Amino acid sequence: MSGKWHSVLMRACFAITVGFAAVPAPAQVARVFLSGTGDDANDCSNAATPCRSLQGAVNQCPVNGEVIVMTSGGFGAANITKSLTINAPAGIVAFDARTITVNIGATDKVIIRGLSMNGSVFGDSIGISFNNLGTLVVENSVIGGFGNGILQSGGGSNLVVKNCDIRRNLSGIVGGPGTTPIPR
Amino acid sequence: MSANRNAVLSGARLAIVILFFAVHAPAQVARVFLSGTGNDTSDCSNAATPCRSLQGAVTQCPAKGEIIILTSGGFGTANITKSLTINAPDGIVAFNARTIYVTITPNDTVVIRGISMQGAVFGDSWGIDFSGSGTLILENSILDGFAVGGIRQGAPSSTMFVNNCEFRNSAGSGMTTNSSTTDLNRLTVLNSRFHNNSYAGVELGDTTNAVIKNCVITNNRFGVFAVGTVRGDPKVTIDSCVIAHNTKTVDSSGIRAQDFSNQPYDVTVRVTNSSIYGNTTGLFTSNATIVSFGTNHLWDNGTDGTFSSTAPQQ
Numbered sequence: 001m002s003g004k005w006h007s008v009l010m011r012a013c014f015a016i017t018v019g020f021a022a023v024p025a026p027a028q029v030a031r032v033f034l035s036g037t038g039d040d041a042n043d044c045s046n047a048a049t050p051c052r053s054l055q056g057a058v059n060q061c062p063v064n065g066e067v068i069v070m071t072s073g074g075f076g077a078a079n080i081t082k083s084l085t086i087n088a089p090a091g092i093v094a095f096d097a098r099t100i101t102v103n104i105g106a107t108d109k110v111i112i113r114g115l116s117m118n119g120s121v122f123g124d125s126i127g128i129s130f131n132n133l134g135t136l137v138v139e140n141s142v143i144g145g146f147g148n149g150i151l152q153s154g155g156g157s158n159l160v161v162k163n164c165d166i167r168r169n170l171s172g173i174v175g176g177p178g179t180t181p182i183p184r
Numbered sequence: 185m186s187a188n189r190n191a192v193l194s195g196a197r198l199a200i201v202i203l204f205f206a207v208h209a210p211a212q213v214a215r216v217f218l219s220g221t222g223n224d225t226s227d228c229s230n231a232a233t234p235c236r237s238l239q240g241a242v243t244q245c246p247a248k249g250e251i252i253i254l255t256s257g258g259f260g261t262a263n264i265t266k267s268l269t270i271n272a273p274d275g276i277v278a279f280n281a282r283t284i285y286v287t288i289t290p291n292d293t294v295v296i297r298g299i300s301m302q303g304a305v306f307g308d309s310w311g312i313d314f315s316g317s318g319t320l321i322l323e324n325s326i327l328d329g330f331a332v333g334g335i336r337q338g339a340p341s342s343t344m345f346v347n348n349c350e351f352r353n354s355a356g357s358g359m360t361t362n363s364s365t366t367d368l369n370r371l372t373v374l375n376s377r378f379h380n381n382s383y384a385g386v387e388l389g390d391t392t393n394a395v396i397k398n399c400v401i402t403n404n405r406f407g408v409f410a411v412g413t414v415r416g417d418p419k420v421t422i423d424s425c426v427i428a429h430n431t432k433t434v435d436s437s438g439i440r441a442q443d444f445s446n447q448p449y450d451v452t453v454r455v456t457n458s459s460i461y462g463n464t465t466g467l468f469t470s471n472a473t474i475v476s477f478g479t480n481h482l483w484d485n486g487t488d489g490t491f492s493s494t495a496p497q498q
Binding site: 035036037071072073074090091092093095097116118120121122145168 | 212213214215217231232246247248249250252253254267269271273274275276293
């Protein structure tokens with residue numbers, strides 16, 4: 001009985017070791033990659049093996065790092081709780097039909113660049129929910145079909161919106177009390 | 185007998201299970217993908233298996249969803265009967281040689297962004313034929329060489345926004361509004377070019393309320409042609425445009441305002457901050473009015489013509 005248990009434990013340890021070796025911690029990088037044909041189980045710091053979902057890329061992105069969108073796709077809801085940049089260049093439709101929540105601390109900064117958000121199919125109430133502190137910069141993006149395109153509900157936060165098309169929402173940009181939205 | 189029956193039933197269950205997995209409905213998504221190397225029998229909600237034709241993508245796209253064009257291709261005719269967005273980003277030639285029909289209802293909105301249409305090979309009548317009602321938004325697109333015209337806003341009580349587009353080389357007009365009803369249509373055109381169309385650059389008929397701003401309208405028979413009919417008279421504002429070199433025929437003109445019906449003669453074109461030069465005739469009116477806001481340049485036409493009146497600055 002004892003020998004059998006020992007054998008089971010050894011096998012379990014071996015399995016854990018193999019599992020660990022199969023998903024090694026990637027070398028530290030400043031950026032991760034995202035694609036409509038990626039896979040969140042990948043090491044997304046490798047441009048050949050990008051992530052599939054925005055949340056997956058956000059999870060793998062280091063603090064102050066950058067999520068680089070490589071090909072068009074629909075990337076889904078995400079909850080961002082650290083400083084980072086999401087960067088979709090011209091030539092790519094970085095589509096998102098679900099709410100992106102930015103919930104960061106007072107000294108954090110999130111930049112969202114180049115998204116095409118359309119909430120009218122699923123009916124999510126908010127495009128980008130900026131609900132705590134820090135600074136959010138939204139650039140070169142389309143945000144349409146939500147209840148609120150961008151809702152800035154954190155007191156003392158900074159929202160900067162540049163070169164965006166915010167249309168066909170019930171309200172485009174909504175700032176909460178004590179906030180300082182800077183549309184320009 | 186019983187054993188046989190059991191075998192038959194088991195086979196039927198197996199077949200049902202296989203069928204279920206073979207054609208299971210994909211999870212609901214808000215977007216589908218389109219590519220010149222795709223296949224319409226694919227699940228086009230997967231970016232790895234895009235559709236091949238615009239119609240295939242339209243069919244699979246949910247109402248209010250988005251068709252994302254992944255790679256260049258020729259995508260063919262389509263009939264769009266629900267709200268959706270077609271989105272071709274920079275760096276992709278989303279080519280189409282056939283008519284796109286937009287036939288939607290009053291609460292629908294269709295957005296077409298970034299397509300390159302060329303009708304001269306097949307000779308289709310229209311690039312985009314907008315009927316039904318609702319709102320059509322056309323952006324960043326080229327409509328070239330169609331046999332009757334680039335785009336027709338024929339939908340009664342409809343709204344059309346055009347931004348950053350080019351309408352050229354059609355055998356008729358670059359853009360035509362004619363609902364064939366007395367219903368009011370609204371048209372806004374920004375930052376666009378109308379060039380070398382055999383009839384008008386912009387032809388506005390029936391009860392249309394139009395704004396044309398920051399446009400260049402050149403080398404057509406008529407630059408802007410506002411046509412009153414028994415169904416109604418268009419009201420047009422032209423702001424910050426260049427209307428030049430419209431000289432195709434002896435009756436060519438930069439702006440032509442004309443009412444072919446009986447009184448009242450309410451065809452009105454208002455012009456501000458615009459240049460009208462080098463046309464056979466600069467301004468031509470017949471039972472109609474072209475008003476200046478006093479900030480235009482009208483010179484060096486074969487015949488300049490005159491504004492019907494000048495409204496004071498306010």
